[in-house]
Amino acid sequence: MKKIFCLLLITISFFGGAVKADDNFDVSARHAIAIENSTGKILYEKDSNTSAGIASITKILTVYLVYKEIQAGELKWDDKVKISNYAYGLTTNYETSNVPMEAREYTVKQLVEATMIASANSAAIALAEKIAGTEPKFVDLMKKQLDAWGIKDYKLVNASGLNNSLLGENIYPGTSSEDENMMSAKSVAIIAHHLINDFPDVLKITSQTTADFAGTPITTYNYMLPNMSYARDGVDGLKTGTTELAGASFVATSTENKMRIITVVLNADNADIDTNARFKATNDLLNYVSQNYEARTLVAKGKSYRKSTAKIVDGKEKTVSSIAEKSLTVIEKKTAATAGKLKIETSEKGYVATVKKGSKVGKAVFYDSDLVGDGYIGQVPSVNLLAKKEVKRSFFLKVWWNHFVIYVNEKL
The missing domain is CATH 2.60.410.10 (D-Ala-D-Ala carboxypeptidase, C-terminal domain)
Known part of the structure; x- marks a missing residue:
């Protein structure tokens, strides 16, 4: 009887500890949020309303506006886009993510794939220039879109997410040479929510681990996709981002327990010593969500x-x-x-x-x-x-x- 009582105490202690751990879950990042896509319900947040650097996560908004132009009939996937001297010049800067652009002309589809898979900064700039004429005018369109969604906590200075210090004289008027795109994790989640819902075909691109860019193989930076080093079943997007200001950041989407989850991790902890830090933090966050939440159809x-x-x-x-x-x-x-x-x-x-x-x-x-x-x-x-x-x-x-x-x- 005494043994049974002790076993019962151990069992209660074990399950009580598990619940407590869930209640006190703390993702290893400075800012984070997890939402369920169909309802928009927030399932986890950590300082998610504070504006922070977002680096190349910016590109999900850039690509949203590309899809919007295509939907409006103002742009076609096979339209040719000329690469300006500004965009081409960045391809020789090895501090930035890019793809070779020697042909100086590519289709919209090629540039969107390069933007979302290889995080090619020059591809994002070329798309911005194609749509608005200049990158600053495109930034104005980005701001207008954020305002329409009720997002107010942003600072936008370019279409790529690079720090202005890398852009030379091609910076947004009135900004400093050290400015960079910023917004909150919650605002990033709202953008991702709109992108996935309004243009779900984007997942056909973001789920690719490799692609061909005019004869050049390109590889994703999303290591949570299938056959990558930190693969997780269900993940099919969305975008990484890294700068000194933003740290290692990642907005992901994954199907968990028949729920499409969007997670945002900004400035992952220990990224200076662990290249997988943002993916580990995202994996832990997805585990927390899948272990604690479920979808229920009420009617x-x-x-x-x-x-x-x-x-x-x-x-x-x-x-x-x-x-x-x-x-x-x-x-x-x-x-x-x-x-x-x-x-x-x-x-x-x-x-x-x-x-x-x-x-x-x-x-x-x-x-x-x-x-x-x-x-x-x-x-x-x-x-x-x-x-x-x-x-x-x-x-x-x-x-x-x-x-x-x-x-x-x-x-x-």
């Missing part, structure tokens, strides 16, 4: 949530069943209880008949009580509720009588 598309109904006015029926316009999936800690967190919001006055099948008759909103940091990078999860069937207007004399009764009760 499926076309189904009713707890037999919810909406009030109908002047109809042949007083209520109509409401069904979900689409499935509502939320992210919760595995130990959390979801019951009671989904609230039905519908008009107390009701909806005037005729109410057509499929018309909106309310909303189901997830009231999340387990929040990290700012909670979400967007709106809390919700789904529109639709009328399951048509409810026609009642006979006009009955409608008149009902309105008369209401008038008497409320006015007389």
Whole structure:
């Protein structure tokens, strides 16, 4: 009996310690965040609202604007892009990541692949010049896009993420020779969220470990991709970044427990002695998320949530069943209880008949009580509720009588 009691104490101590370790998880980086992509829920954060250097992570915004131009019909993948003397000159600077550009003309597709796979700075600059005419004008477009997303904590001085000291006279007007792109980890996560959602095909590029750039083999700097030195199942992007200011940084995306997770690690600890520091920190962060969180579908598309109904006015029926316009999936800690967190919001006055099948008759909103940091990078999860069937207007004399009764009760 004494042995059993001791074993029980050890077991309780073990599991209690595991929970405590999870609660006190501290990623090995100065700034970090993890979000779930479909909901925008923040699952972990560490000083994620402080502006910091982002180095070549800048390129995810540069490439976003390229995709945006293609979507608008202003640019095509096979359009030729001339390489300016400015961009070409950087290819001979071995302090910067680049690819050979002796041909001095490449397609948009080649340059995007070089930008995202090989982190080629001259490729990013060439794309910026193609779209806006000059890099400073492109930076203005970058700023305009960030403003549209509500991001305010940025400093942007170029399209590549390099320190201005490497750009000579080609720096943004009014900036110093030592300026560099900066923003918070949370803002980086928002950009990555938009890139993946608006242009998911980018993952076909960022998931490549190697590619051919006009006859020159190029290799990814993302060592968490398959067959790389720090490979992790599920990782298919996104972008590394390194400067003296930014340290070793990395924005990643990975599928974990059927959730697409975006992580941002800025200035990983011990990167001066460990070249894999940012990948180890990201791996630990993804482990934390996968061990502690899961996706839960609260209501499926076309189904009713707890037999919810909406009030109908002047109809042949007083209520109509409401069904979900689409499935509502939320992210919760595995130990959390979801019951009671989904609230039905519908008009107390009701909806005037005729109410057509499929018309909106309310909303189901997830009231999340387990929040990290700012909670979400967007709106809390919700789904529109639709009328399951048509409810026609009642006979006009009955409608008149009902309105008369209401008038008497409320006015007389």
